[in-house]
Amino acid sequence: MKKFFSIFLSIMILAVFSLGCSLDGDQKQIVSETKPKKLVVWDEIGKTAGIEPALNRFEQQYGIKVEVKEVDITKMLELLYQEGLAGNAADVITMPHTQLGQAVTRGLVMPIKVDKALVSQFNESAINALTYKGVLFGLPRSIETPIFIYNKKLMAQAPITFDELYTFSKEFTKYGYYGFLAPWDNYYFAHGIISGFGGYVFGEKEGIPSPKDLGLNNQGAVQGLEYIQKWYAEGLFPKEIIGESGTQTMDGLFTAGKVAAVMNDPRAIQTYKNATIDIGIAPMPSLPNGKPVKTFLNVKGWFVTPYSKNQGWATKLIEWLTNPENAKIHFEKTGEIPPLKQLISDPMIVNNEEAKAILLQSQNADPIPNLPEMAEVWNPMTKALQLTVTNRLEPQKALDEAVNAIIQRIQANQGK
Incomplete structure (x- = not known):
């Protein structure tokens, strides 16, 4: 069984890399796979208000319904494993970066391929936090540091x-x-x-x-x-x-x-x-x-699961959730600070003493390995x-x- 899953995971990783290589760098890229009717997102309990506006616009833009389920973030991976076996897992999940090594080892998240210009919008430390053994697995949602x-x-x-x-x-x-x-x-x-x-x-x-x-x-x-x-x-x-x-x-x-x-x-x-x-x-x-x-530095990120049958569109969705417009709305509704470089001069951050301090400190922070x-x-x-x-x-x-x-x-x- 383990051997079969290992082979399956390897095929899935190759598939997502091949798909990623076919994506155009524009934010309005056309995903080269059949458009799904629905994507499922698992979000942290009490935080869904921060992503609802973005998901509504995603549905309007692409005609894909997004279903959201609130999950205890500390139990996210275990539930994903259980529901994955039952065929009920999410396309996209959120989790702290400190769980990434465990998630990769267990085959519960997939590498993503996104345009370098998009990646460069984020603080380098936040991107490093979501990179495992040289491979990028997610995009940053929020950061926290002393x-x-x-x-x-x-x-x-x-x-x-x-x-x-x-x-x-x-x-x-x-x-x-x-x-x-x-x-x-x-x-x-x-x-x-x-x-x-x-x-x-x-x-x-x-x-x-x-x-x-x-x-x-x-x-x-x-x-x-x-x-x-x-x-x-x-x-x-x-x-x-x-x-x-x-x-x-x-x-x-x-x-x-x-x-x-x-x-x-x-x-x-x-x-x-x-x-x-x-x-x-x-x-x-x-x-x-x-x-x-x-x-x-603590980083929460968005990740694509291997159980998704629409990994290109799932990747597109996490790009959408973390773009500057939607990241600002998420901050306004949850107080969680997105690690986007351009926000350091945004009035929304400049006029918020806490957010400005965290964003400035994060530029010199080390992600927890x-x-x-x-x-x-x-x-x-x-x-x-x-x-x-x-x-x-x-x-x-x-x-x-x-x-x-x-x-x-x-x-x-x-x-x-």
């Missing part, structure tokens, strides 16, 4: 550099008040500092990420962790924000007006607003080495961070141990 959030009553404006922020924090931090806090004992947030100093998760070989090349204990990674350690060692971060409840504690201090600024996910913004904090939002300041903080091996990185790196910021291990030793643990976990769990 940003700088500050209390305007305590900080007049966002600093441009971390040197400025450090000086501010040294003067401000006393009597239970803090100038700046970040959950840097959590690798998701600490990555931006480590990567900004030159560390990396997986290196690349001929443009393809290689789990055999780990850059998490190189000189840059050590320098990044030393910089993180400095903030804890000098009492600028309280010990209470270390551990599983650290981010929650940090949020409590910020909403209580005890912290001038934090590094956090955009999802925290509404919590801060609900606490009636007058917040400002900006990209992260630059590091002491002059480099940007290379935060982790979409390889299955990434699952083996989180725990060892978080352990290394916590051992360092609590002064139980020096940065080099902690990172060496983390890398050894990652290698062992990859060999044991990923068959590498």
